[in-house]
Amino acid sequence: xxNTYDPLLIYDMFDRAGFKIxxxxxxxxxNYAKIRAELKYDRLSVTQLLEIATRLMTLEKNENLxxxxxxxxxxxxxxxxxxxxxxxxxxxFLPK
Numbered sequence: 001x002x003n004t005y006d007p008l009l010i011y012d013m014f015d016r017a018g019f020k021i022x023x024x025x026x027x028x029x030x031n032y033a034k035i036r037a038e039l040k041y042d043r044l045s046v047t048q049l050l051e052i053a054t055r056l057m058t059l060e061k062n063e064n065l066x067x068x069x070x071x072x073x074x075x076x077x078x079x080x081x082x083x084x085x086x087x088x089x090x091x092x093f094l095p096k
Contacts, residue, residue, distance in 0.1 A: 001063040004033040
């Protein structure tokens with residue numbers, strides 16, 4: 001992901017990772033967005049937490065993002081994460 005301007009891309013990206021987005025905020029900054037996603041668990045076991053972390057790590061790698069978990073709210077069955085786009089590394093070719 002190069003920027004966060006298109007919320008539909010963010011919805012699609014998280015949907016493919018198995019997360020239903022409830023809300024997106026501050027996506028119009030271009031490199032940052034606040035995401036509230038639904039959790040489908042009544043109670044969260046350590047194994048389920050590991051599965052969530054693994055899916056988020058895969059999303060980070062595949063979409064070139066940095067994801068920070070801000071809050072997991074089991075009362076409302078949701079989590080808040082912040083996503084930041086990573087700068088593409090520019091390769092400099094030096095003449096021989």
